[in-house]
Amino acid sequence: MKLSEKKLLKKKEEIILSAVKIVNRKGYRRATMEEIAGELLMTKGSLYYYFKNKEDLVFQCHEKVLSQATEELESHLNECISYEEKLRRMIATHIQYAIEEKETFNMIIKPDQTFSTEQLNPILVIRHEYAGLFDRVIREGIAHREFTIKEPKIARMILLGSMNWIQQWYSPQGGKSMEELQEIYADYLIKVVK
Amino acid sequence: MKLSEKKLLKKKEEIILSAVKIVNRKGYRRATMEEIAGELLMTKGSLYYYFKNKEDLVFQCHEKVLSQATEELESHLNECISYEEKLRRMIATHIQYAIEEKETFNMIIKPDQTFSTEQLNPILVIRHEYAGLFDRVIREGIAHREFTIKEPKIARMILLGSMNWIQQWYSPQGGKSMEELQEIYADYLIKVVK
Amino acid sequence: MKLSEKKLLKKKEEIILSAVKIVNRKGYRRATMEEIAGELLMTKGSLYYYFKNKEDLVFQCHEKVLSQATEELESHLNECISYEEKLRRMIATHIQYAIEEKETFNMIIKPDQTFSTEQLNPILVIRHEYAGLFDRVIREGIAHREFTIKEPKIARMILLGSMNWIQQWYSPQGGKSMEELQEIYADYLIKVVK
Amino acid sequence: MKLSEKKLLKKKEEIILSAVKIVNRKGYRRATMEEIAGELLMTKGSLYYYFKNKEDLVFQCHEKVLSQATEELESHLNECISYEEKLRRMIATHIQYAIEEKETFNMIIKPDQTFSTEQLNPILVIRHEYAGLFDRVIREGIAHREFTIKEPKIARMILLGSMNWIQQWYSPQGGKSMEELQEIYADYLIKVVK
DNA sequence: TATGAATGAGGTTTCATTCAT
DNA sequence: AATGAATGAAACCTCATTCAT
Incomplete structure (x- = not known):
């Protein structure tokens, strides 16, 4: 280069x-x-x-943020720890991004409000990949008898949905720090898949 | 009139x-x-x-939808059933709204940095009321030893967040019927508060 | 009727x-x-x-105000007093209208900003008539040797111009009352035609 | 620059x-x-x-025209001539402006209830300065016994008002040339302050 | 006579986009 | 590689006017 x-x-x-x-x-x-x-x-x-234009610029913002997040998630998946612990760390990562990259993440959440059909597809692909990592940890956790649920996809949606919602109310000045939230969410969401 | x-x-x-x-x-x-x-x-x-203007119109949209939904939820709280059952029904109601009145109900979800402080407040009040109904059932459920968690507010947010998220992916042609979803969600979310 | x-x-x-x-x-x-x-x-x-429309309504406002003022002016002209005194009273009347019917009078002053060509003409006629009354008192005053100037038209324009200008700065809260203004203006403007 | x-x-x-x-x-x-x-x-x-917006544009129109005119007037005040002669020249200048730069100069005349208080003030300041030059020549003329009147401010308003009015009727094709007007106006208006 | 409702032309403002330099 | 300047589409909003009832 x-x-x-x-x-x-x-x-x-x-x-x-x-x-x-x-x-x-x-x-x-x-x-x-x-x-x-x-x-x-x-x-x-x-x-x-x-x-090329604003849409293109913002699209690349996404790619960057999401690929970063994906990378982090993947690293957790590859660590040598229990599946519960893997999921805990992935939850922490997702929450961090949802809070710190609020609007960018938001566009990933509702991309059809922002992007033209042409650019919608690549985003949906990345998004799908991202969600797939959560699917994997749950499925593998079930296979290793750490988790027990019958509907891993729905569990994943509950996880992601509840974490994405944090954006709606979180404020740095609020009662809980991000670190506390990461822990409590992990505690409660692990209960869902157990 | x-x-x-x-x-x-x-x-x-x-x-x-x-x-x-x-x-x-x-x-x-x-x-x-x-x-x-x-x-x-x-x-x-x-x-x-x-x-009066666009803001006013959208403001009244919020107001209407929220107060209507609140009313429905309250009826469940007053039924003579266990707290778990109350919560199950409230979950079912919320999901039904989120699916069948998708567009209407969606309004609850977006706080939009759009409103002038003048109009923001009334909205937050109603919103708070609505959420408060879930808080109440959880708190009272804890008092009656049906639930055990230490952070009822965060549990409530997990519940609402995960349910609101359904809109993002639900389609009538999809694999699960609404009734199935109501049941699975209730099952999984009850685990959170148990 | x-x-x-x-x-x-x-x-x-x-x-x-x-x-x-x-x-x-x-x-x-x-x-x-x-x-x-x-x-x-x-x-x-x-x-x-x-x-018929807004223009018509406002046009009739004018007619009313201006015909009233014209009437008052004419009555002064017909009083049995010296020409100087006649002019003094006409000045007082004009000032009063200029202050109390400020905007309406303004439209008479700059009618082309407000009216379509169709309605412009009648206004110009009334306006011309109105000014003619001042011309008359000056000309007759000269004929009776009360006034001495050579350019009665220009004198009339100085008179009306200076009085119309009052609108630009007059405020009821200001230092001088309308009555005081009427007197001082009469004093100074009489000097012009003397 | x-x-x-x-x-x-x-x-x-x-x-x-x-x-x-x-x-x-x-x-x-x-x-x-x-x-x-x-x-x-x-x-x-x-x-x-x-x-920035329409108001800003029109505001700058006012500002520009007014400050320019003020500058020109000041030069006359500093000449070594009698106060009557100073005033005559200032009158001539003002009339020339009012006729030859009609459209530009006209701005001085309209205060328009248009401006936000924020922008109104600077305009009034410059306006006040401009008028103040006429005040000064009259006051100093009185001090030097060239003029005799008791109400210099009102005299000034009569002067400016009558001259501004010229715009309303003056036409190059009309009976009098600008030079004639300058002379007649000076003659008649000097009478006001004498 | 009066009015509630609708209209549409026209105004101000914003801003992504273009392009010569 | 950067920019100053211009553009024009599109948005919000106002209000004189119309008209069925």
Whole structure:
């Protein structure tokens, strides 16, 4: 890879980070290209050198965030610990992302509100993959007799649904810290699959 | 109440229903007054005869849906049955709403950073009331030794979050009927509070 | 004239009065038909029974105000007093209207901003008549050797211009009462024509 | 100052001139952003690149015109001539402005209940300064026994009001040239303060 | 006569996008 | 690679006007 390409990628990454920040703060519609550019002391015109359009930029934000999260989840799956412990750690990871990357995660949750059909599909694929990791830990946990339930898919939906909901009410100033939440959620959600 | 007033209210209700539908599909920002009006074969100008502005219209959407749902839940709380059974029925009711009145009920879910502080408060109050009914059944269930958990609020959030999530994937053509879902969810969620 | 016609005229008059009030407060564009009707506990639809459109209504406001003022001016002209005294009284009258019927008078001053060509002409006629009364008192005053100037038309324009300007700064809470202004203006403006 | 900044300012000035023209012709409410832009073969959207909103644009119109006029008047005050002569020249200047820069100068005249209090104040300040120059020449003229009146402020208002009024009727094709008017007005208005 | 309801033209504003430089 | 400037579509909102009842 040439130096110029490297520079290009670095710049793209910077822009994505800025976009993630703004979109998380304001939501997709309210986040303007101008503000995203302003954060980096650029002008909005420049963004179009790096990204085809706003949708494309935000799409790449997702890819980044979600692939990061997926990676983390996978690492937990590969650790040498009990399935319960694996699931605990995956829950903690998901909660962290849901809180810290709130709006970006939100777009993954309701992508059809944001993306055109063309870009919808790749997102659904990543999303499906992501959910699949939870399916796997549950299924394998059942196979190893750590979990007992009959409907692993529905259990997974309960897990993800309840964790995604955290966004609706969580506030850093609220009563519980993120760490506490991670623990309590893990405790209670493990009960579901046990 | 005069006939004309009744008619006015009916029309307002129609508009609200249309608005709920569009807003749920598209989100607050993407839902346009024109589309909301078009659904009813009206023109956007007419909406302003009934509602002060877009915010006001959407606000009344929230208000209506929430207060209606609250009423239904309360009836279950007053039945003479065990707390577990009360909770099962409330879960069934909530799921039924979430599925059959999907678009209407969805409103509860989105708090939207849209509302001016003036209108945000009344919404939060009703929302709080609704959630409070679940809190109550859990707390009282604990007092009667039917449930055992230490964090009833978080349990409630897990319950509501997981149920609201059903909307994201449920389809009548899918594998499970609503009745099956109601049962499985009740089974799994009761485990959380037990 | 039949009773019903009388009633009609009376209602029209009421509406005109309301319109004058609102237009004076807000100006032509900001005064809405709804507000004009509201003042009389009517709905705006009703106004169209009495007036062809907003322009027509406001046009009749003018006619009323200006014909009233003209009448007053004429009465002063016919009093048996010196021309200086006649002019003093006319000045007082004009100032009073300029202050108390501020916006209506304003429309007479700049009618082309408000009226379509069709209605512009009648207004210009009345306006011309009105100014003519000042011309007359000055010309006759010169004929009777009370005044001495060579350019009566320009003097008249100075008089009217300076008085119309009062609107720009006069406030009831200001330092001088209307009565004081009437006197000082008369004193100073008489100097112009002397 | 960089070239680009200069260009920006020039464009802003062009827009201001266009706005002044339209607003004077139609008044604040009737002047549309589209028309103002159209005059310069631009689209209304572009105006928002240069000005925050309509109010801001019109505000800057006022500001510009007023400060420019003030500067010119001040030079006369500093000449070494009698106060009567100073006043004559200031009158001539004001009339010239009112006639030759009719549309630009007209802005001084309309205070429009349009501006938010925030923007109204700076305008009133400059306006006050401008008028203050006439006040000064009259007051100092009194101090030097050239003038005799007791109400210098009101005299000033008569002067400005009558001169501003010229715009309402003056036409180059009319009977009197501007130079004649300047002389006659000076003659008659000096009588007011003598 | 009066009105409730609807309309639609027209206005302001926002902002993603384009493009010459 | 970047930007300043312009654009235009689309959104919200206002309000004079119409008309069936």
